[in-house]
Amino acid sequence: MLSLTDSEKKILDAAKKVFEKQGYTGARMQHIADEAGISKASLHYYFRSKENLFERIFDETMSDFMELVSTWSDEKEHWEEKLRNFIHQFFDFLKTKSLLFILGEINRNPDLLLSRRKKSKPKAKFISYFENLQEAGKLKSSNMYVVYIFMHSLCAYPVLNAGLFQMTTGMNNHDFEVFMKNYPDTVADLLINALKRGLN
8 A cells, every 4th residue: 555645644644534424425624634633635635535545544454354364364362362362453443443433334335345445355364264164173073154254243243332331331431441351361262262162
């Protein structure tokens, strides 16, 4: 990916905030210019349209995500440590990147992802990694598609639905922050134990 100037970074950061708050459809170039503290003319100089801005954010986010999930090709760590570290990294990614907004836009318009998908459709490295461990007799048999869905769901739900979760549990902001600090290890423990027992 091409390196960004300071002005482009500032604009993209502003665009992410506006997109995440208002959605792609509701966002306007004037809103993004206001958030970045620049004129609309200056915004158009760097990015000619809302579509160009979204494409840049989409590609940057997906590139960062693919870099994160590519760690499953590295076999230096034991699988338990690897899974635990990945879950912590995945939580950080969900909280600091635009992935949840991007997922919402993909759900709204599946062609965003389909247009970027390669003709070949390789399995997610997470699935292949654990299937290889099972074939080597290092883990009991599990349906890795189910485990993969569980991992994504358990990680994304409290980030995506923080307000609803707090409302229905009666947690205040402080209690929720304490809960979330320990939650990634809870998810890791749950998945590690499930994989040791076998999950089908």
